[in-house]
Amino acid sequence: MASTYSFDIVSDFDKQELVNAVDQTVREIQSRYDLKDTKTTVELGEEAINVNTDSEFTLDAIHTILQTKAAKRNLSLKIFDYGKVESASGSRVRQEIKLKKGIAQEIAKQINKLIRDEFKKVQSSIQGDSVRVSAKSKDELQLIIQRLKEEDYPVALQFTNYR
Structure with missing residues (x-):
């Protein structure tokens, strides 16, 4: 499984x-x-x-x-x-x-592009004003979180529903 x-x-x-x-x-x-x-x-x-x-x-x-x-x-x-x-x-x-609340569409596209360019085995999708990221490995998700914290986006990012 x-x-x-x-x-x-x-x-x-x-x-x-x-x-x-x-x-x-x-x-x-x-x-x-x-x-x-x-x-x-x-x-x-x-x-x-x-x-x-x-x-x-x-x-x-x-x-x-x-x-x-x-x-x-x-x-x-x-x-x-x-x-x-x-x-x-x-x-x-x-x-x-x-x-400010929610991630604007263009910022969500930037985040999505960064994830797809740097992490090949990970899927990410824009869902309204949030971005859902999924992978087979928890370690890759941790690396994505670290990588996004390094970037300086004009909105405050939080990481929720970690499963």
């Missing part, structure tokens, strides 16, 4: 960890002396984080705080897609930070 092993390459993040990171960011903004009186709001939506503050300087400080809190919670910084800074009413600025 020849069994095959497989895993999925996905780009996802832990929603609860993101909620915690945003909550910690809001708490730090309320307690920091330089940000306390800026009337800054940070709202987490389903697909984006909306930031409304009084200047671009404080917006940069909020980015730094958010990135620090996300990194401490093992969230990749590649999930944040910063939109352009817009001016809001009352000389304030706002920005939408989109949350």
Whole structure:
């Protein structure tokens, strides 16, 4: 009986960890002396984080705080897609930070091509916004995971359903 092993390459993040990171960011903004009186709001939506503050300087400080809190919670910084800074009413600025989820089709094709070029005995297929990789040997799957971690893709990659 020849069994095959497989895993999925996905780009996802832990929603609860993101909620915690945003909550910690809001708490730090309320307690920091330089940000306390800026009337800054940070709202987490389903697909984006909306930031409304009084200047671009404080917006940069909020980015730094958010990135620090996300990194401490093992969230990749590649999930944040910063939109352009817009001016809001009352000389304030706002920005939408989109949350990236799923592997785009062209990146999935790059991953698929890399696997097929370097690992001849392995099958890989694109399934929606993930890539399924299967092989007869677990060792080859481990090598693929190591190889993909060496590459720098514009999305955060996770390896799930390892069987």
